[in-house]
Amino acid sequence: MTGGSGPLKGEPRVEIDPALPPEGYRLTVGPDGVSITGGGEAGVFWGRQTLRQLQGPDAYRRAPVRPEPPTLPYLTIEDEPRFGWRGLLLDVARHFMPKDGVLRYLDLMAAHKLNVLHLHLTDDQGWRVEIKRWPRLTEVGAWRRRTGLGWGDPPIWDERPHGGFYTQDDLREIVAYAAARHITVVPEIDIPGHSQAAIAAYPELGNADVVDTASLEVKTDWGVSPNVLAPTDHTLRFYEDVLTEVLDVFPGRFVHIGGDECPKDQWRASAAAQARIRAEGLRDEAELQSWFIRHFDRWLTERGRRLIGWDEILEGGLADGAAVASWRGYAGGIAAARAGHDVVMCPMQHVYLDHRQADGDDEPVPFGWVRTLRDVYRFEPVPPELAGTEHAARVIGTQANMWTEAADSQQRVDYQVFPRLAAFAEVAWSHLPPPDERDFDDFQRRMDQAHYARLDAMGVAYRPPSGPLPWQRRPGIPGRPFPGPPREKHRP
Structure with a gap:
């Protein structure tokens, strides 16, 4: 009609x-x-x-x-949607987002027909989920004494302590609020890297024969920490306790265990880690990381759940039944799909929303590559290597990721996420033509005629098409822009 x-x-x-x-x-x-x-x-x-x-x-x-x-x-x-997984990652570990902010983002996701909220709950800079069996995770791990501002050298510090965490009832409320909007919440608990906040709370989790773990604090600056989990039976039992409580709060099928950016230097120097490698018949430290992942893959499977991790879980052998979130480009997702594993495509070269939106001095704390609204609209989740093959169906969805090292408030998150999330949502839902044939002018016209006004009505502090407003800028806070066009890195 x-x-x-x-x-x-x-x-x-x-x-x-x-x-x-x-x-x-x-x-x-x-x-x-x-x-x-x-x-x-x-x-x-x-x-x-x-x-x-x-x-x-x-x-x-x-x-x-x-x-x-x-x-x-x-x-x-x-x-009908093209993909069953249409996700947004919110990094609440680097900068804590109060519960009301998470509920607000669930409303924004629902308005854009997104159906997976990936909550990044733990990292070196903070632990954000209450674990009753191990209370120091939030008593100590949820707070850092200061925070680095941008990526300056010498560093610039905000000397105010920062932190916060969600009680289990807070998270149950978030899960129920999401479910009423047909959104699934996927928790991420990082193992075995990105774990300095946990080690600061419980030093026995770290490689104490290599480093003085008792002196570690929650990380106050950015970058990858060398302090990773020790491959001990105690560490396994500890994280089983953690995940037991996580499963009680989050009823969804998938649990994300990170698995990315795990430096191996401490394991190489640790007599205990080397003994574990020999005892398990492993070849090297890469297989030791895989040993961690495989353990929790089996543990989750026994409980009717399913592990998903970043594409580093391919290294040292992919755990049976695991799904892969392909972030370092398409390569990890292609390899996983061809090996019969489900894939969520979220390559940083295309859909990392913490990356800057324009090349200019006015962009607040500019980080990463330039990824414009047009760039995101031209993102294609199924790469040519898989398109038209039996493996294409293994791409179960796609996800935009919002990391918060430089986004310390709701307004800063809004600025980075919108309007690009609108373009991503259309890509994730619709059966669009190939990227070169997409009508971006039509999309932009629809944004101008209606969608910016919708965002205004919802109170979203988006980046205007003409550039940041004066109060959206962050003069004096240095960024870390990446030179040149985005390219795939670190192919597994």
Whole structure:
């Protein structure tokens, strides 16, 4: 049905039709009102989001501002997502985001039909999840005494302590709020690298025969820490305790265990680590890292869950049943898919939203490569090496990642995430033409005509198309821009 328009009449009529895909829907607007048919409850929900779009920007406000109902075009829309995993990573470890901020981002994700929130809960700079069996993880690990500002040399410091954590009930609330919006929350607990905050809380977790772990503190600057977990039975039992409580809070199938950026120097120097390598019949430190991952892959599988990790888990042998989040480019995802493993494509060269949006001195704390709105809209989750092959179906989805070393507030996160998340959401949901054939001018026109106004109604402090506003700049805080065009690095 097309042609004509009329005022919105009451609540939409809703029904379920199992013949439609679970997240698919049919939306019909006509003189007799609105009907939404979904393949499942999620499909109905996404149909409601499309209806919200049709109602205009005021529909995104928290309360009505006009008494008259909006006028809607008469039409029928049938739609379904391209990918089942349409994700956003929020790094709440480097800079803590209070619970209300996470709930707000779930609303923003729902408005963009994204359905996976990846919460990066632990890192060298902070531990953000309450673990009752090991309380010092938050008593000590959730707080750092100061924070590096940008990447200057010599460093610039914010001398205020920084921290925070979520109680388990906070996280249950987040999970329930997400579920009501058909969003799954995937927790990340980093193993065996990115673990200095945990070692600061419990020094026996570190390689104490190599370094004075009792003197370590939660890391205050950025970069990869050399302090990694010791490959001991105690470490395994400790993280089993941690994950037991995590599984009780997060009911989703996937648990992310990191597995990335684990320097091997301490293991090379550690007599205890070398003894473990010999005892397990491992060839080297890379296989020792794989030993960690395989252990928790088996442990999670026994409990009906599934491990996902960054593409370094390919090194030393990929754990059976594990899925891969391919961040260092497409190569890790291609290798994993060809080996029969599911893949979430999130290459830093394309969808790392902490990377700068323009080349200029006005960009706040400029980091990484320039990734414009156009660049994100041209991102293709299925690389040519897999397209048209039996392995393409192994790409179960895609994800945009927002790391927060330089994003210390809700406004800074908003600036980095939007409007690029809108482009990413369209890529993740829609069956778009190949990148070179995509009509970015049409996308930009739709942004200008409607979507920036929707973001305004939701109170999003996005980067304007003309560049940062004066209060969005961070003069005097040095960044770390990457030179040249983005290229794949560190192929496994």
